[in-house]
Amino acid sequence: MVKRVYNFSAGPAVLPESVLKEVQQELLSYQGKGLSVLEMSHRSTEFKQIMEDARSRMLKLMGLGDDYVALFLQGGASTQFYMIPLNFLPDDKEANFINTGAWSTKAIKEVKKMGKKLHIAASSEDKDFTYIPKEWQLSENPAYLHITTNNTIRGTEWKTDPDVPAGVPLIADMSSNFLSKPLDFSKYDLMYGGAQKNIGPAGATFVVIKKSLLEKQREGLATMMDYQTHIQKDSAFNTPPTFAIYVIGKVLKWIEDNGGVSGMQKRNEEKAGYIYDILDNSDFYRGTVVKEDRSMMNIPFRLPTEELEKKFIAEAAEHDLLTLKGHRSVGGCRASLYNSLPMEAARKLAEFMQEFEKKNS
């Protein structure tokens, strides 16, 4: 019996223990084939099946059909910040953004660097990104609207899928709440994010594209920056991040086996509930964002003093409750409660928070 800790990391993050055990068991010989997935040609029958399973499982969990295509690319959301305008932003139109935090800001910066037109349709920067704007104003010739569905650093989350006028593609960075709850995924034209929060380890970037969006693609793109390159070669134009995709496939199956995205929502609401109940009923702990927009995935909170925060993080670690430090740009504490975090971890953290409050207030 290997001792495991409670891992509240914002990503790379905890994976289901059952998945890790399968990976461990197969590590020297995948399905008795005599070699590890770490050593397996991406052109082998076995790996092609792993890739196909992961791609189709992802679309199925999203309730999407043949009008969408799923890819596993590399370079993280940060590379998508560049690829999206490169592919879909013509010179005579504006990229529209709803700016809800550090990651949207980075996506905006990339369009600025390219010297292209953009428009901030709404922003919550006026209040330190502590809420999700409820109204926005698109520009005259919007190429697309880009949102960030969950803000890992600030802990806010979109609770509804935004309505956009017909003909305006909706693009979303879903890195930190992907497949954590049901969404109307069919409202989105392009969804992307790093796998390392809700669906797998670091090293693969999921990209789900509505095929009709490709009609709007610009020409003459660099081979690797062109979504068509990857679509035409079933996400294996060059060597894909094979092992990451293999683990993702197992996590997607685990999501299916645990009730799909509805099952995840139920689990995630219960887990977040333990922590939010404490924040709502305490003068000691303080949530940092408006209640209606708070995230099920990332819960930032403050204690009365920075000294107490340090003490809290250190004592939590002694109880095997790890990675509770807030992002360096905002300070304080943060608990990330992604799909794979066990219920027990949230309960243990809640208990610890109550005990710590008693002892220190």
Place this chain on the structure above:
Amino acid sequence: MVKRVYNFSAGPAVLPESVLKEVQQELLSYQGKGLSVLEMSHRSTEFKQIMEDARSRMLKLMGLGDDYVALFLQGGASTQFYMIPLNFLPDDKEANFINTGAWSTKAIKEVKKMGKKLHIAASSEDKDFTYIPKEWQLSENPAYLHITTNNTIRGTEWKTDPDVPAGVPLIADMSSNFLSKPLDFSKYDLMYGGAQKNIGPAGATFVVIKKSLLEKQREGLATMMDYQTHIQKDSAFNTPPTFAIYVIGKVLKWIEDNGGVSGMQKRNEEKAGYIYDILDNSDFYRGTVVKEDRSMMNIPFRLPTEELEKKFIAEAAEHDLLTLKGHRSVGGCRASLYNSLPMEAARKLAEFMQEFEKKNS
């Protein structure tokens, strides 16, 4: 005891069994920390150490000092084909190439796509890329000279480091023979390649840059396409492919423990020797490239008929000698004998080749 096969894949390729066993042993709990490297924050003390070890070990194996920097990026050599001209090819100079096969051709295509100037300093396309050009002619204003040190598909390899005039940076795609033998790495200004052949699993791209080359960098680049982005953040500007880097670190240590690049050369010469001895002493098997340029890593060969080649590949598989099919673009057979391939595998293949010849000639 897990049964393992002999894996002659051109990449992703075989890894040392001792490395796989360590990875397996640590899979649920890295160094007793209670979590897997698959779940570990890239900002954690543990992962920072893993990254730093891998980066410094790589430079040390290459005999390089502080005037070089080592990165682990994503996107494969294919993304480097784009990043290199983007960073280092000004409009008034020419990218110079020695074209030795499919991969150089792809690198050339990328510069053409950008509408930039290029010059083919030499090419072996006239003879189906079956040799390495011994002479070349640079253009008037060369931005750099790009070579491919080993040609995975055709099975040719540079035996010496090319001499370039002072002030002309030498850039090399070393994907398929990196760290397989001593080179004068200090003659190169930028070396890159996919890790999945000689130093690890798929999912990470090694890039080693001479710092002085950065003075020639163009401005206004997209964040993720700018080498400085990655250099300034110690190869962790955004989430790196953590698990791939962890396995690479272990393979690099295994190379060190087995005599470094000189030790690898000795092993690799012996392994390739078993196969080339057969090709040299057979009328049945036929090597496909000129003798003096043949690769220690990838050995393509033909049999008298395509029918016999099919039979050879099928019967080899029955003897657990796998992935011996030539690249689809050239046909025939190919054995890849990277660093991690055990000596026993090369011996077994040689034995099988002799037996097969006896039975079928």
